[in-house]
Amino acid sequence: MNLRRIGTSLIAPAIGLFVSLAVTAVILVAIGASVSTVFSSMWNYGTSPRAMSLMLNLATIYFLSALAVSIGFKMNLFNIGVNGQYVLAALAAAVVASNLTLPKVASVSITIFVAMFVGAAWAGISAWLKVARGVSEVISTIMLNFIAIGIISYIIVRTPIGTETSLNIRGTKAIPETGMLRGIAFIDPGTQIYGFFFIAIFIGVAYWFLLNRTRFGFDLRATGKSATAARTSGVQSNRMIYVTMLLSGAVAGLVGLPYLLGDTGSYTLQFPTDWGFIGIAIALLGRNNPLGIALGAILWAFLDISSGQLVLEGVPREISTIMQGLIVIVVVISYEVVRRYQVKSEQTSVAKALAKQEASV
Amino acid sequence: MSQSALAVELKGIWKRFPGVIANSDINLKVTSGTVHAIVGENGAGKSTLMKILYGMQKADEGTISINGSDLVFNSPSDAIDSGIGMVHQHFMLADNFTVLENIVLGSEPKNGIRLDFAKARKQISDIAAENGLAVDPDVLVSELGVGDRQRIEILKVLYRGAKILILDEPTAVLVPHEVDELFNTLRDLKKEGLTVIFISHKLDEVLSIADEITVIRQGTTVGSVNPHTQNVSARDLAEMMVGNELPTPDAVGDTIQDEVVLKVENLSVFAKGGKAIVDDISFQIRAGEIVGIAGVEGNGQAEILDALMGIESASGRVQFKDEDITNKSTRHRRELGIGFIPEDRHRQALMLEAPLWENRMLGHQTKAPNAKGMWLTPRSAKADTKRIVEEYDVRTPNIDVLASALSGGNQQKLIVGREMSGEPKLLIAAHPTRGVDVGAQAAIWDHIRHARQSGLAVLLVSADLDELIGLSDNIKILLRGKFVADADPATVTPQELGTAMTGAGEAA
Numbered sequence: 090m091n092l093r094r095i096g097t098s099l100i101a102p103a104i105g106l107f108v109s110l111a112v113t114a115v116i117l118v119a120i121g122a123s124v125s126t127v128f129s130s131m132w133n134y135g136t137s138p139r140a141m142s143l144m145l146n147l148a149t150i151y152f153l154s155a156l157a158v159s160i161g162f163k164m165n166l167f168n169i170g171v172n173g174q175y176v177l178a179a180l181a182a183a184v185v186a187s188n189l190t191l192p193k194v195a196s197v198s199i200t201i202f203v204a205m206f207v208g209a210a211w212a213g214i215s216a217w218l219k220v221a222r223g224v225s226e227v228i229s230t231i232m233l234n235f236i237a238i239g240i241i242s243y244i245i246v247r248t249p250i251g252t253e254t255s256l257n258i259r260g261t262k263a264i265p266e267t268g269m270l271r272g273i274a275f276i277d278p279g280t281q282i283y284g285f286f287f288i289a290i291f292i293g294v295a296y297w298f299l300l301n302r303t304r305f306g307f308d309l310r311a312t313g314k315s316a317t318a319a320r321t322s323g324v325q326s327n328r329m330i331y332v333t334m335l336l337s338g339a340v341a342g343l344v345g346l347p348y349l350l351g352d353t354g355s356y357t358l359q360f361p362t363d364w365g366f367i368g369i370a371i372a373l374l375g376r377n378n379p380l381g382i383a384l385g386a387i388l389w390a391f392l393d394i395s396s397g398q399l400v401l402e403g404v405p406r407e408i409s410t411i412m413q414g415l416i417v418i419v420v421v422i423s424y425e426v427v428r429r430y431q432v433k434s435e436q437t438s439v440a441k442a443l444a445k446q447e448a449s450v
Numbered sequence: 451m452s453q454s455a456l457a458v459e460l461k462g463i464w465k466r467f468p469g470v471i472a473n474s475d476i477n478l479k480v481t482s483g484t485v486h487a488i489v490g491e492n493g494a495g496k497s498t499l500m501k502i503l504y505g506m507q508k509a510d511e512g513t514i515s516i517n518g519s520d521l522v523f524n525s526p527s528d529a530i531d532s533g534i535g536m537v538h539q540h541f542m543l544a545d546n547f548t549v550l551e552n553i554v555l556g557s558e559p560k561n562g563i564r565l566d567f568a569k570a571r572k573q574i575s576d577i578a579a580e581n582g583l584a585v586d587p588d589v590l591v592s593e594l595g596v597g598d599r600q601r602i603e604i605l606k607v608l609y610r611g612a613k614i615l616i617l618d619e620p621t622a623v624l625v626p627h628e629v630d631e632l633f634n635t636l637r638d639l640k641k642e643g644l645t646v647i648f649i650s651h652k653l654d655e656v657l658s659i660a661d662e663i664t665v666i667r668q669g670t671t672v673g674s675v676n677p678h679t680q681n682v683s684a685r686d687l688a689e690m691m692v693g694n695e696l697p698t699p700d701a702v703g704d705t706i707q708d709e710v711v712l713k714v715e716n717l718s719v720f721a722k723g724g725k726a727i728v729d730d731i732s733f734q735i736r737a738g739e740i741v742g743i744a745g746v747e748g749n750g751q752a753e754i755l756d757a758l759m760g761i762e763s764a765s766g767r768v769q770f771k772d773e774d775i776t777n778k779s780t781r782h783r784r785e786l787g788i789g790f791i792p793e794d795r796h797r798q799a800l801m802l803e804a805p806l807w808e809n810r811m812l813g814h815q816t817k818a819p820n821a822k823g824m825w826l827t828p829r830s831a832k833a834d835t836k837r838i839v840e841e842y843d844v845r846t847p848n849i850d851v852l853a854s855a856l857s858g859g860n861q862q863k864l865i866v867g868r869e870m871s872g873e874p875k876l877l878i879a880a881h882p883t884r885g886v887d888v889g890a891q892a893a894i895w896d897h898i899r900h901a902r903q904s905g906l907a908v909l910l911v912s913a914d915l916d917e918l919i920g921l922s923d924n925i926k927i928l929l930r931g932k933f934v935a936d937a938d939p940a941t942v943t944p945q946e947l948g949t950a951m952t953g954a955g956e957a958a
């Protein structure tokens with residue numbers, strides 16, 4: 090019974106993958122490329138030790154972003170503002186870390202705390218607007234994304250916090266090596282896997298426990314399932330909005346850190362600013378379930394990393410973006426189809442079982 | 451009888467859900483221009499059968515024929531096109547729309563591309579006048595009580611041109627005079643040539659209105675009776691439904707103790723405009739005592755209960771045992787041992803898309819057996835859910851099914867079982883046996899009486915006056931937010947109570 094459920098929950102993503110591969114193949118044929126060479130070169134590159142290491146690093150970032158989004162999703166709270174929350178958090182973390190001269194453990198802990206705090210605070214504005222003023226969090230978080238980007242550009246371009254970095258681009262002062270959390274190279278000797286990879290796993294497990302094994306998690310899920318019933322059961326809905334939004338923001342605050350502390354060491358104007366949106370797509374793919382999100386993040390990262398190969402084969406790299414979009418759509422649809430099929434098949438098997446019972450009585 | 455045509459004929463209907471067969475080989479014949487009642491235990495498959503007839507669900511097997519021709523319904527709109535209309539067990543009106551808007555919703559009157567409300571208004575008042583269904587088309591539905599909502603649901607269906615009307619438990623929350631009004635309407639509709647299919651657990655009412663009664667047991671039709679020509683009693687019907695004799699609840703003597711469990715002083719609840727919905731009421735309940743509130747729905751019952759649970763803000767003072775809980779949170783009140791059975795089970799008491807065992811935790815998620823400290827304890831919660839399912843006879847294949855898969859009455863049994871768990875000190879209950887069949891109703895009464903012997907205090911709101919009189923030690927009559935009189939359950943009759951509730955007794 091349980092095995093069957095797990096089986097069917099894997100069918101949907103499998104269908105999604107298969108259909109999007111098929112559609113991509115059609116597109117490739119249409120633009121006159123060789124399907125087999127393109128796919129095999131993506132696969133060969135994607136499974137090389139170096140690419141796998143890069144993939145895990147990117148997946149770590151996506152995973153954190155999707156977790157932040159899905160905490161809100163669980164209670165029908167749509168935090169579209171992960172982008173704004175993590176860029177501000179990363180900037181604040183970069184500024185603080187570059188001014189610390191402490192041993193690694195202390196320095197990194199403080200940096201993490203600062204990032205989570207800033208992410209939570211930025212998300213907290215939306216929570217406050219929702220509770221006190223009735224503003225939809227969808228709107229306020231989107232607006233706060235723009236504001237965050239604006240603030241960051243101002244700080245880096247116009248204030249002394251921004252300087253010319255060694256990369257010939259304006260950014261924050263470099264973080265000393267004691268403040269970095271680089272990682273270890275265990276797949277490819279030349280590529281380190283972010284230390285945050287392990288932190289992300291820990292956070293994924295903690296997320297599962299929080300949601301499924303604590304009273305708070307129950308209150309949160311109950312609010313998502315029926316706000317009125319949750320309220321009658323004693324859940325204080327305003328408090329829930331605050332706590333959930335702050336938690337979501339705190340996790341969002343971590344999104345930029347793997348890259349900041351594991352790679353650049355400085356927040357520059359080139360710091361990516363769209364990981365929050367990718368998180369939304371992956372949260373949908375993974376159905377707000379940490380394991381599903383992890384798989385979704387790895388798949389997404391694989392397509393990102395191996396898309397570089399497309400160019401080598403003379404195919405536009407946007408093909409991989411198309412595949413990503415296709416996968417989300419097809420998976421969401423096939424989840425629904427599979428669910429219906431599952432109900433049907435269960436019905437017939439149960440009815441058969443009951444009929445047999447009756448006959449033997 | 452040969453001249454009477456069949457409005458509806460269902461042949462060999464089967465419907466299976468995961469773990470249950472809701473309908474197995476159902477055959478039903480409904481004569482045109484009659485009121486046809488369907489009775490059966492909770493979960494017998496009545497609502498399912500009606501949803502099939504209304505095109506909301508598809509039968510696995512079987513045929514539907516309407517006025518002699520075989521039809522296949524793929525959606526309610528197909529059924530509506532064939533002149534079928536349905537009023538559901540759980541109302542489906544949009545609260546923030548006016549009566550008029552609700553009625554036309556989905557079949558908007560068009561004049562070119564504009565909505566032609568003037569025409570709709572005229573049509574509706576014509577239909578209303580013909581059938582004695584007085585309503586004000588411009589008030590918001592959220593301001594109306596259940597009796598009015600019911601009328602609107604019926605109007606809505608008639609407006610769509612229904613000739614065959616399905617009513618799923620329409621009287622469950624109506625007080626006697628509202629039931630009388632509804633029945634007058636039904637008789638008028640019958641005169642106009644309409645056919646009514648009517649589901650109810652109140653067997654006396656069924657006997658008084660129906661021309662033909664079909665009994666369903668465990669998903670299959672077990673018989674049909676004609677109350678005009680055959681001499682059947684409510685007891686006979688009940689026994690047909692259950693398949694054996696009914697249990698008789700044993701009476702319990704006076705159990706009232708001295709300790710005051712709930713003391714309410716000058717409680718008022720105000721509407722947005724400042725109008726008092728609950729107007730300065732005071733009362734107390736002692737351990738082992740059941741205080742009943744009699745009143746037509748919409749006179750402030752729901753607000754009193756919500757205020758006592760801390761869900762609605764109110765002025766006045768509420769004391770539980772020795773503690774002033776006026777400003778305490780809902781959670782705190784629940785943790786003190788106050789159980790709550792709210793009026794609207796779908797909105798307030800269940801997570802429909804969650805399994806039964808998670809619903810067992812709802813409202814009790816801070817205490818054993820559901821939690822220990824901040825951690826949930828799913829294993830013991832599941833075990834306790836199994837206990838409730840057994841003790842309260844909740845008909846379900848297992849405790850992992852979603853609450854939405856249970857029949858209305860079985861959902862109610864689960865809620866009652868949950869709120870009676872953990873030895874509550876005070877039970878605040880609205881219509882505890884709403885939609886529950888006669889057998890299960892007696893069982894729930896037994897549970898309440900039993901708990902009361904060990905000191906449970908109960909505040910009981912019910913539209914079922916027999917229930918109110920049978921259980922209460924003391925009845926308060928609520929009219930427009932005020933307690934206008936007391937009634938002694940030992941002497942008062944349902945008729946007297948019914949009159950007093952409408953305010954007609956005020957002068958006397």
Ligand SMILES: Nc1ncnc2c1ncn2[C@@H]1O[C@H](COP(=O)(O)OP(=O)(O)OP(=O)(O)O)[C@@H](O)[C@H]1O
Binds near residue numbers: 499860
């Ligand atoms: N959507 C569903 N999924 C699974 N099972 C269902 C579903 N709807 C109904 N059932 C099951 O079918 C059976 C019949 O339910 P139905 O609602 O027809 O009962 P009913 O006779 O109307 O009962 P009540 O008097 O309590 O309203 C029940 O066992 C119920 O649990």
Ligand SMILES: [Mg+2]
Binds near residue numbers: 496497539858
């Ligand atoms: Mg029903």
